[in-house]
Amino acid sequence: MSTPEQPLGLGALEDIAGFNLRRAHGAVQRHFSAHCADLALTQKQISVLWLVGDHPEIAQTDLARLLDMDRATTMAIVHALEKRALLARTKRGRDARKVALALTEAGVTIFAQARVAIAEHEAWLTARFSPSELTALLELLRRIYC
Amino acid sequence: MSTPEQPLGLGALEDIAGFNLRRAHGAVQRHFSAHCADLALTQKQISVLWLVGDHPEIAQTDLARLLDMDRATTMAIVHALEKRALLARTKRGRDARKVALALTEAGVTIFAQARVAIAEHEAWLTARFSPSELTALLELLRRIYC
DNA sequence: TATTGTTATACTCTATAACTATA
DNA sequence: TATAGTTATAGAGTATAACAATA
Numbered sequence: 493m494s495t496p497e498q499p500l501g502l503g504a505l506e507d508i509a510g511f512n513l514r515r516a517h518g519a520v521q522r523h524f525s526a527h528c529a530d531l532a533l534t535q536k537q538i539s540v541l542w543l544v545g546d547h548p549e550i551a552q553t554d555l556a557r558l559l560d561m562d563r564a565t566t567m568a569i570v571h572a573l574e575k576r577a578l579l580a581r582t583k584r585g586r587d588a589r590k591v592a593l594a595l596t597e598a599g600v601t602i603f604a605q606a607r608v609a610i611a612e613h614e615a616w617l618t619a620r621f622s623p624s625e626l627t628a629l630l631e632l633l634r635r636i637y638c
Numbered sequence: 639m640s641t642p643e644q645p646l647g648l649g650a651l652e653d654i655a656g657f658n659l660r661r662a663h664g665a666v667q668r669h670f671s672a673h674c675a676d677l678a679l680t681q682k683q684i685s686v687l688w689l690v691g692d693h694p695e696i697a698q699t700d701l702a703r704l705l706d707m708d709r710a711t712t713m714a715i716v717h718a719l720e721k722r723a724l725l726a727r728t729k730r731g732r733d734a735r736k737v738a739l740a741l742t743e744a745g746v747t748i749f750a751q752a753r754v755a756i757a758e759h760e761a762w763l764t765a766r767f768s769p770s771e772l773t774a775l776l777e778l779l780r781r782i783y784c
Numbered sequence: 785t786a787t788t789g790t791t792a793t794a795c796t797c798t799a800t801a802a803c804t805a806t807a
Numbered sequence: 808t809a810t811a812g813t814t815a816t817a818g819a820g821t822a823t824a825a826c827a828a829t830a
Contacts, residue, residue: 500700503692505685508756509763509772510666512779514681517663518706518798519783520656525799534819535660539651546649553788554646560664565821567790572819589788589829610654617655620781626655632775633658635766637665664821671822680796699811711798713813718796735806735811 513636520617527616528609531602538610540569541595541603544579549592551585560637578602659782666763673762674755677748684756686715687741687749690725695738697731706783724748 505511524535533541543558544550556566570593573579578599582592595603618626651657670681689704690696702712716739719725724745728738741749764772
């Protein structure tokens with residue numbers, strides 16, 4: 493036979509919510525990586541810089557809770573950012589177990605650049621939706637993880 | 639001070655579409671892993687079993703195109719499934735470059751179990767939406783990756 | 785006892801690069 | 808030249824387990 497028996501489509505898989513979510517996430521991640529390659533920062537790393545910038549002296553545990561990460565995962569990301577001197581770690585709180593995270597000057601600088609890149613990336617993503625569609629999408633997505 | 643300066647929330651990050659997509663994806667992935675731990679299959683692996691079941695003798699390239707994966711990534715997943723004897727690879731097509739994938743008996747059996755687990759997982763995920771909300775969500779997500 | 789951080793380890797997904805065989 | 812598969816390699820994210828220091 494020179495033609496396949498079936499049209500080679502996704503079939504019933506296309507109706508699985510989890511599948512669609514994973515595909516959408518993958519597409520966005522891919523665009524992000526390509527668009528923000530210059531910064532050499534991942535989405536997750538930028539989320540961490542963002543929150544540390546918003547909350548100076550935040551502890552790793554709080555970061556983990558806000559981003560729903562394991563302590564070890566948080567450690568890995570913080571460590572990578574510290575290695576690049578974008579983040580500094582000190583222990584100056586009342587609770588000697590906790591670490592106080594803060595952006596370095598280089599961290600503030602690169603985050604400012606990241607904000608621009610993210611805005612462009614977001615524009616690419618949200619251009620396909622009307623304002624009300626975007627609001628609806630965000631509300632539905634939040635209902636999954638909140 | 640005994641209280642933090644800020645309430646330790648996500649702030650403006652919460653309005654980023656990509657962030658919400660990533661968080662929702664992470665939450666779903668986590669539930670999937672916990673719920674389907676017995677099968678020891680990932681979402682991606684099940685997607686591959688699903689498509690190979692639907693399209694006997696599908697080639698790796700076609701699989702890669704349907705799931706938007708790199709050839710090397712596809713190879714890694716197929717190899718892992720072949721190692722567990724859930725998938726078989728032959729070269730019987732007219733095009734000697736292509737491999738023909740097919741489920742083994744064990745693959746058919748475990749996929750049947752996976753379908754049940756996926757149905758339960760999907761029920762957990764979609765229970766938070768009305769039928770029209772779910773339809774809307776899927777339509778919006780497809781617009782991202784299609 | 786519980787919490788915080790830390791290290792070691794492992795697995796999945798992803799991608800790039802370079803290679804072979806075939807078209 | 809282009810396509811299909813293959814291997815080696817690497818990096819990000821995730822998680823578990825075990826441990827030390829502190830509360």
